[in-house]
Amino acid sequence: MKCPVCSDSSLHITSLESRLNASCCSDCQGQWISANDYWTWLKHHGETLPEKEPDELPIQADDVQRAKLCPECKRIMLRYKVGHSLDFRLDQCGSCNGVWFDANEWEALKQRNLHDEVHLIFSAPWQSQVRKDEARKLLEAIYTEAFSDDYGKIKEIKSWIENHPEQEKILNYLSNEDPYEIGASNSAN
Ligand SMILES: [Zn+2]
Ligand SMILES: [Zn+2]
Structure with a gap:
């Protein structure tokens, strides 16, 4: 798989969390999580963690603000605002449901305990x-x-x-x- 941001670079598998693999780009540090890997991880993850208040030193995500093609199916991914005082968008493929995280986006979500609610960010109530x-x-x-x-x-x-x-x-x-x-x-x- 090629990186949707750098296009020349290939993604390599890394372990993001225990039981969660991501395909990572060593150039831009972006991470791709397939829908299957996310849901499998979520099942073992247990109860949804309570959301944390914004940190005094929030992790700065490196949002790449242009549209990107899904590394798996090459379709244009949709961009969804995260909100909750996090000033970046996530890219999701509406076809295979995989999610692209620009550098530090996963870490910024995790700092707020929102990394186990990623699937909800793409829902109508969340966006509303x-x-x-x-x-x-x-x-x-x-x-x-x-x-x-x-x-x-x-x-x-x-x-x-x-x-x-x-x-x-x-x-x-x-x-x-x-x-x-x-x-x-x-x-x-
Ligand atoms: Zn890249
Ligand atoms: Zn896709």
């Missing part, structure tokens, strides 16, 4: 959560910019109103330009 988290981060940045020093106070007020039993009355009062003027609809009769 990644998009939600991204939108949230973007809006958080927009509000921080728009409200600057008042943002903390605004969030506090919002949460106070949301948890108040008279929420609706408070909102009416706040949105009324002059809550002490009897409206035209009231005085018409």
Whole structure:
């Protein structure tokens, strides 16, 4: 098998974990795990490890950001964002389901205990959560910019109103330009 990144280099088998072999490129340090090898390893791996918080010194993955061809079936692999504060994508072949890890991607996943959930990263619920988290981060940045020093106070007020039993009355009062003027609809009769 040839490396999908370096194309001239051949992949050689290495032991990635106990009971898990990968095909590794000595030039770019990328790793290929076949679907069969992954699932066999996962079966012996036991319970899914609880996800760890981002490390103070996160392992930097070397994401190669272009599309690559599957080393086994030569089809274009799809790229999936990992999310969970990990800023890289994994390449998966939709035909043979093998996965390509650029240098240190496996290690970065393992640091967070996400290496035993790789199969879930390609699922619709995982990808939908990644998009939600991204939108949230973007809006958080927009509000921080728009409200600057008042943002903390605004969030506090919002949460106070949301948890108040008279929420609706408070909102009416706040949105009324002059809550002490009897409206035209009231005085018409
Ligand atoms: Zn390579
Ligand atoms: Zn393939």
